[in-house]
Every structure is written in structure tokens, then in C-alpha cells.
Amino acid sequence: MSELIEVLTKDGSYSLRSLFFNENFHSLLGALEETKLKFTATSNLQRFKGKSLNVLDICFGLGYNSASLLNELIKQKSYLNLYALEIDKNPLEYSLRNESFLKLWAPKVKIIFESLYRKDYFEDQFFKCSILWGDAREKIKIIPSSFKFDLIYLDGFSPQKCPQVWTIEFLSKVTEKLNSQGYLITYSSSAAVRKTLRNLGLEIFTIKPSFKNRTFWSQGTVAIAKFDKNKFKPNLNFEKLSVMEEEHLLTKASIPYRDQNLNSSKHDIIKHRLKEQLLSNLVPTKKWREKWGMTKLALKS
Numbered sequence: 001m002s003e004l005i006e007v008l009t010k011d012g013s014y015s016l017r018s019l020f021f022n023e024n025f026h027s028l029l030g031a032l033e034e035t036k037l038k039f040t041a042t043s044n045l046q047r048f049k050g051k052s053l054n055v056l057d058i059c060f061g062l063g064y065n066s067a068s069l070l071n072e073l074i075k076q077k078s079y080l081n082l083y084a085l086e087i088d089k090n091p092l093e094y095s096l097r098n099e100s101f102l103k104l105w106a107p108k109v110k111i112i113f114e115s116l117y118r119k120d121y122f123e124d125q126f127f128k129c130s131i132l133w134g135d136a137r138e139k140i141k142i143i144p145s146s147f148k149f150d151l152i153y154l155d156g157f158s159p160q161k162c163p164q165v166w167t168i169e170f171l172s173k174v175t176e177k178l179n180s181q182g183y184l185i186t187y188s189s190s191a192a193v194r195k196t197l198r199n200l201g202l203e204i205f206t207i208k209p210s211f212k213n214r215t216f217w218s219q220g221t222v223a224i225a226k227f228d229k230n231k232f233k234p235n236l237n238f239e240k241l242s243v244m245e246e247e248h249l250l251t252k253a254s255i256p257y258r259d260q261n262l263n264s265s266k267h268d269i270i271k272h273r274l275k276e277q278l279l280s281n282l283v284p285t286k287k288w289r290e291k292w293g294m295t296k297l298a299l300k301s
């Protein structure tokens, strides 16, 4: 599973490519930039200044999302309970060897990552962090059911490459762990993922493309549990879905990924979805793409 190749992205930050999944860990435009724009800036971390929060990082990889989070929370003196899920130890081992990755963050991030690598655990006065190694579909069950998260980062490979972490059944387990008003944040703007999150009762938003990345119509999705607009703090990074995005959810692309017992192979999940798409009366995605002049590039996730 862990044939990995080093990739230097356009903002000068390092990432990896998985030969097993045949996909990069980050956008080639910039691993650091992707983490900051899609995950950190979207998290509204100022809400937790001097306070405590619980975060779940699914598909930890090199650890960019957790590192950037820790870096901000160190500055604003927040208290954090972090759980991370990851199947492969090699990306974290790579991060710990890569000086330019480590230099991006406060020195304490390296101490925490070393402890996660050696002991799967770190604890001090401010932070309590655990990493659970293995298939996220299994390991998520170990997190005590009473434990609820203010933020969940979902950063798996794309649904076509790693559908196991985008199914109704897995997303249902994930979203039941969200606190009321908690955010699930993902880079994916897949119609299947969005429709599933909406059907699970979450309010969904689109992460706006940055000025530099205007060729993309969205940078991902934020799904908020038990959304209450009176408690919601506006965030310039995300907004309601556009008409075009709403129409995407009416097409065959919105047919969900299914994994009834949370142990299906990638092949079976994709095969069953294709069958369901063939039998479906929903609008063919091609029609939607033609109507909105959509290119394949803009549809990656």
C-alpha cells in the first residue's frame, strides 16, 4: 500500500504520490496552500481562542491538516483533543525526515508528531492527541461514542480512487460523531458525497475557489451538524451551493457509494454504484456538464 513518491508542489511545499492509489496526496498547486485554504481557514478557529475543542483528522497522511491546526492553536492558546485515523505509517515517517516540512510549523509540532509516530499518543497541559493506525472504517469504532467533535477533517483520496471513506455507511458513522454546530470539512465537491451528507441531515456549503484558482468551481464542502443560523459565525471561505451545484445533486453523479458492512473492496463499491447509476432515472451527468460548460479538470473531486 505504501509505494510513495516525493512530489514538490508549486508553492514550494512537499507532498507525496501514492502508486497504490494512483493519486497525489495534495493538489500540485500547493500542499501547504491547500491545507491552509481548504481546512484551516474554513475551520473558524478564532471561535476557540483560549478555549477547548475536539478534532478528528481522517486520513492523516503527512499530517498537513493536523500540523496547520496545531500551529494555529499554539498561537491562540487553545486546548485540543485530537484523534487521527490513518492506515499507513510511512507518510508520517516521511514528514519527520523532511526538514522543509518541519520548518513550516512551530517546533512543538515536531515533538507532537514524533510522539504520535513512536507512541501513537501525545499529552501536555494544552494538547491530548492520539493516532489510530488501521482502516478508518474499523478504527473509528474505537473512539468512545460519547466523544463528539467540533471539527472533522476528511481528506481521503478521491471517491473514485478510495470509495471506502466516502460511503453512506462510513459518512453516517463519521457525522454521528459531530457536535451540534460541528463542521465536517473536505476538499471533495463530489455530488455523491454532498448528497449523502445532506441526506444525513447536515447543512452543506461550498468552499469558495480562491482568487488564484478560479478555474475550479469549488474547493470542497463544509457540512454542519444540527445547523442553527443564530449560532452560526459567518465565514468568508464558504457559502451556500450555487444553482449549478444544486443541479449537480440532481444528476446520476449524486448516486451514493455504499458499503453495507463497512468491509467491501473498492472494486465492489464502484461496481455496485455503476449498476445503480445505469438503472437510475436521474439526469445524466453529461447533460449537466454540457449545460454549465464543465470541463473534466474542474470535476476531479
Ligand SMILES: C[S@@+](CC[C@H](N)C(=O)[O-])C[C@H]1O[C@@H](n2cnc3c(N)ncnc32)[C@H](O)[C@@H]1O
Binding pocket: 024, 025, 026, 059, 060, 061, 062, 063, 064, 065, 085, 086, 087, 088, 091, 134, 135, 136, 137, 155, 156, 157, 162, 164, 165
Ligand atoms: C490524500 S492522502 C491524505 C493527505 C493528508 N491529509 C496529508 O496531509 O498528507 C490520503 C491518506 O489516506 C490514507 N488512507 C487510505 N485509505 C485509508 C483507510 N481505509 N483508512 C485510513 N486511511 C486511509 C492514505 O494512506 C493516505 O495517507
